Amino acid sequence: MNVLEVSDLSCGYGATEVVSGVSFSVGAGECLGVIGPNGHGKTTILRAISGLVPPWGGSIRLQGRELRKCSPHSIARFGLAHVPQGDMIFPDLSVEDNLNAALYGAGKWRDRRRVIDEVCGVFPRLKERRGQLSMTLSGGEKRMLALGRGLVLDAQLLMIDEPSLGLAPRVIAEVYERICHMRERGLSMIIVDESPARLEGVADRLCLIDAGRVIEVGPTADMLEHEKVLETYLGFSVDEEGTSP
Amino acid sequence: MRSDMVQVLYTAVVLGSTYALMASGLTLIWGGLRFLNLAYGAVFSVGAFAAYWAVSTWGLPAVAALPVGFATSAVLGAIVHVGVFRPLLKRPDGQTSTLVAGLGVALFLQAALVIQFSPRDRSLPALVEGSVHLPGGVVASASAALVVGAAVITLTILGTFLTRSRYGVGIRALANHRDGAELLGINTGRLVLLVMVLGSGLAGLAGVLLSSFYFVSIGAGFTALVKGLIVTITGGLGNLRGTLIAAYLVGLVESSVSLWLGARWSLPLLFAAVLILLVARPQGIAGRISFEGR
């Protein structure tokens, strides 16, 4: 069975529809990459799945359970971890308390020592900075912390929105290395990245979003060569009959 | 040490403790929810009057006033939150409308108290009797010592709760980033209610403690709100340690000014000192200007 099944999802802000009839699924142990240009609704899709934006229509099923009318905290407890764009870390809390907050939500407060030690095993940087106030972390460290919190939740599905946003190339490589590490644990994932090339070797399939619609879904290697991906990114049509600008 | 110095310090400690008590609930509510609860003063008075009523009607021992005041105000806080603040906070202009609604609730509760109890001041039986002799010839009443002790204990418990307990971590997370907390599975709606209940309960507790020290009066709630606001804002809104420092600093300014310049100067000079501090350090003693999204 698929871990996540999204069908005909639409949502938006105010009266503006941003996501229109989006359908896709994530299989067990699969990693789905979501790509597409800036401002075309990738973040909004994830926010709708995790309940931060109310869906207008369609259905979202996590392991068969309908999420549409649920609040974000119950969705998180059903087994969905969302590492949001911009990290949403708690600046006034120490690194350790940021992780503790995730344990509170996951109902594993009593096991906090063990779980945090384990997460620090995956993110050695966090271990060094355990007691540090998280507002003083560097951008890369904040991203690691956000990922670490996602790992603490021990979810059925982990969604990561733009793991490379605002980071230097060397740090991006380190973040993706950690993500691969998490992936080896068998986690099902959705990773949003505006650059398809960075998802090569990480995602099993890519889903191309443009103007709030799914344009194409396919295996990563095929998608990287796909004319529609090139078209979306390069801004012209490869197809002769197409209406190129 | 000169005896007037001792006198000033003694008064500063007692006043500071009363201010710390007045401000504790206000700070908790601001820190957790990022909104200023202007009904706070009235909730403070209702706690004190409920305790007065229970003790005088049922002939309860004086110490019973403490739990009665805490519980009444806590329940009242829950009702006001669910009935007034929660619906308003859902709206985009929630911050402003809760400010006005808080004032409305305060006026309503104050009027209700006047109708029920008449505007006359009442006195609660003293919670403790006797006096304590301090070096320098200062005689401290046992009630004053109780207020100081209660402030220290209450704020220590509150601080430990916020930094060490599971709910405390959740409340601080929610204060920093509500959506971020929800995404981690934290039921923020329930924690917000907990903050309102605890914060209001603390107001009631402070109301009882201070009424046993001064009087049970309807105006006391307003004084508590104003002093609580001065202290919380000076301390850095929502910051417990800053609030504590600010409470004792304000107490010190007030007590030294009234000793050396006369009591009528204490409030004007206090406001001047607070203004200067806030111009120099808008974030307060320990606070920082909040930058994160909600």
Ligand SMILES: Nc1ncnc2c1ncn2[C@@H]1O[C@H](COP(=O)(O)OP(=O)(O)OP(=O)(O)O)[C@@H](O)[C@H]1O
């Ligand atoms: N809170 C909001 N209120 C109103 N409009 C919004 C809000 N958030 C996003 N939008 C709009 O929705 C559209 C899609 O935004 P979204 O953040 O989902 O895009 P994205 O594909 O994630 O972009 P990026 O790659 O820049 O992160 C944009 O036009 C944006 O302006």
Ligand SMILES: [Mg+2]
């Ligand atoms: Mg985005």
